[in-house]
Amino acid sequence: MRELAAWGVPWSRIQQGDREVIINSQKVTITERAEAQGLVAQRDFGGTKKWRTCYVSDGTGHAMLQTVSDQAIGASIPVHERTEAIALIHDGSRCYGAIVRNLITGELVAYVAKATAIATGGAGRIYRVTTNAVICEGIGTAIALETGVATLGNMEAVQFHPTGIFPAGILVTEGCRGDGGLLRDVDGHRFMPDYEPEKKELASRDVVSRRMEEHIGKGKGVQSRFGEHLWLDITLLGERHIKHNLREVYEICQHFMGVDPVKDWIPVRPAQHYTMGGVRTDHTGESATLKGLFAAGEAACWDMHGFNRLGGNSVAETVVAGMIVGEFIADYCDRPENEVDVPMGLVHGFLRTEQAKIDALINGRGSESGDAIRQRMQEIMTSKVGIFRRGEDLASAVEELQQLLVKSRNIGLRYKVRGANPELVTAYRVQKMLKLALCVAYGAHTRTESRGAHFRQDFPRRNDAEWLKRTLATWKGDDTLPTLAYEPLDIGRMELPPGWRGYGAKDYIDHPDTPKRAAEVEALKQQLAGQSRFAVQEALLPYAAKLPKSLQGRNERIDEMFTNEAAK
Amino acid sequence: MTDTAVQAAHTADAAPVAHRRLRFNILRYNPQDTGSVPRMQTYELEEADGMTLFIALNEIKEKQDPSLQYDFVCRAGICGSCGMLINGRPTLACRTLTKNLDAEITLAPLPFFELIGDLSVDTGKWMRGMSERLEGWLHAKGPEPDLRRLEERMDPAVADQVYELDRCIECGCCVAGCGTARMREDFVGAVGLNRVARFKIDPRDRRSDEDYYEVIGDDDGVFGCMSMLACHDVCPKNLPLATQIAFMRRKMVAIGWKK
């Protein structure tokens, strides 16, 4: 955050003195200390205990992106816009770069590199209803999968957000419910209290999403041309509150639906929101199985999130990973043993293969429509691999997705132009997206438990005894299914051995090692009582050595100021 | 109000309201394709509740014409990639509701920028060039700060002001709407002048007015602007472009008379 501040992000800053905030629908006065005046402010977000989310008014992500992009321009770093990686060049053990298609001219270019990083974001568009941008199609993740060597981790872990506006899927903030907004069904009935008498609308993201789908499943959704939805009612919050505290929501409703939330209800339905899974990496961001391939951000499974994700953590991950993984990549490139001896035949081979695939699409006699396959895939994912997952639905989803994958090998184009050609792009992308969809569906089918965002109606309990492990997917040749493997987690090294996470039912099956580790942690904590938090951390879960050299060491805080010498 | 909403839902349920048939006249041209000449093509489509141009264009592409080119990324009004001329006015297509338009809708690509095809233009390339020309990045004051120490303090009100100007999404609507830019292709546009104003008010930037004069002190810069204010009126983010250009103009003219 400090680096971004130095680069120009206009972080919202602390104003000393009193101010009023709403916490759980209650007005509370907070007093900021004089010493904090002008430092980067932090706020509550996504129900975390500690207020720790730095923000820039109502446009954090945009401000961060703008600044990083400015700095890239300042450093004369070229950005090749409107180009897309469609395959990785590799020899089965080392990655040598990527085959990239120019989306304007259609030309294929081989980028040869010592290190290749995938930072292509999530794969929300394998779903029909998603809060994600149109470009979040997961192609970067898919081309890693297509190497047959790199693994994808935890692809079945997909987060859904309760209040995507319908049908566009644009997100409206949780603040609506936090401040007292209600969910209603086709009859105008407030249904959440029926399911969650205690927390009602304020239950956690996954629970609310599930209940909404359950209610729609009971035929209580509102019919529309684009499917069914429910209503979010914030009219009771009053005009002033909506126009001031929920300004963004107000604008979204106006611009995208022509709805005035002061008077009207907002059509909503849970929407796919975040891909926790991605290219499996170690702590340096490098794939364990394909040397020279790195991944960062939402496209990576860097283990920052696990099977769920806390609000505010993703944009933080992008910059933190950018900093840490970026440093590791630079180190990697500097090491003499990582010098590349590029086998040019290999590069040309990949180039030819990719060109041949595209030629086949353009010149071939395929009869399937890429758009139709894509829509069907999105339908299946949304209806069968969504929030509620059931064995038979998942099985039929896997079945049909496989058929689609086979069909997708027979796509034909109506518009046979090599350059900018949206139909061609859909065609080759849907082939890749189907593989990701299958990783998600098949992984979800195989994982017979519920964990985080993955909820199996037929296996509602978390089962640490059998499933405390990471799913690893690889894709072999012309298979129609991924090959799954599982990597157990080592409880013996955890700072927080798996227990009740503070939400949801306290209904899970413990791992046999958990009690032992829990006792160990407890003992360590007692033993070190009174010591500095750094010492406790070091004993419980040492991590400093895993950071790049330049990032080790403590950070100054307002309550832990450096004296001048201690700075070193 | 509660009742009407339920009722509306019920009516929709019982007897679907007759929707308008929309006619889209879209400028088609693919400069990559030597055989292509600019022409208007018409598509018809049944309107739906809450239909935006994003939804409409996707439907046209998926069901009628797979070759239609256009750009959407966030489809939520925050990325700036979907600027186009809607009935002659540059604006964001993703947040334009068809119900606010007549049944006959004319779409054309943003002028001024390099055309990629149909409704798709390369704003990114121009924006990058503009930023390079104006040095549109923070020029930090001192040497690199020690990131482990507390960050430099900043007045909360100033931080908010900087953010107000940082809200620009580089959609290009202001440039496409500007008559000056149409006549003089080297003009930096309101987006560029706003960028400079953003750094000018940022206390972390070390540049002085003289330095800014070097980049915008001519007729391709702030003195080129002829106050037509279309930029201000079309900006989808409602940036205070008129006041920012005036602000930079006052500062830059002051430099002109300084000696």
Added chain:
Amino acid sequence: MNTSTEVIAGVGLADQARKSLWPARLDWLQSASGLLLALFMWGHMFFVSSILISKDAMWTITKMFEGYFFFGTAHPWIVSVVVACVIVLFVGHAFLALRKFPINYTQYKLFRGHQKLLRHGDTTLWFWQVFTGFALFFLASVHLYLMLTRPHLIGPYESADRVWTENMWPLYILLLLAVEMHGGIGLYRLAVKWGWFAGSDANASRKNLKTLKWAITVFFLVLGFATLAAYIKIGIEHAPNYGQHYVPTWLQNAPGAVK
């Protein structure tokens, strides 16, 4: 100024030759000359419209400008000097404004196409300002030349004869329309260009400025046409006595009055 360049060294600014300060000055001069001309025109319209009060009032004002009440005799060359100054201002302003004209047919065509497509108020106003400015070039020149060369022929009858018998009225109708539109738009543009009167809500004050602009234009047009009508009326009545000078009432019956 130099220190800041040194600090900037390494990012590119230092290597460039310093930019000319003239664009800043010219921009300022253009506005200043426009402002002076516009304010002059306000005064001018009031002086000329004194005919609406009475011929004597007009005569008094004319003689005042000729220094009659100061020296005791009329010195029309004083008017010539003033006219010369206005001509300098006028030519200077026109010269500066020329920089903003579409410089060739391509630019003109681009702009007109743009204006028609966009249908945006202030952009259209700009076109009218340029158009009227262009017209003023010819219309006002004729008028100014006459005022410069025949300062002694200004007065209730003299002017009326010129307007009617010398057939100046068609030119004056056009000149009046052109100058009032041009000046009105110009003053409004000046305010938004420099951010004057922006206040806390710039959009609201711009709206007010625009209303004010129209009000002023209408006021001066009404005043101007009434004045013109008065001159025409006097001109028709006085046509038989064309060439005869006006003598104020109080001198007409005085002993030894010039007839």
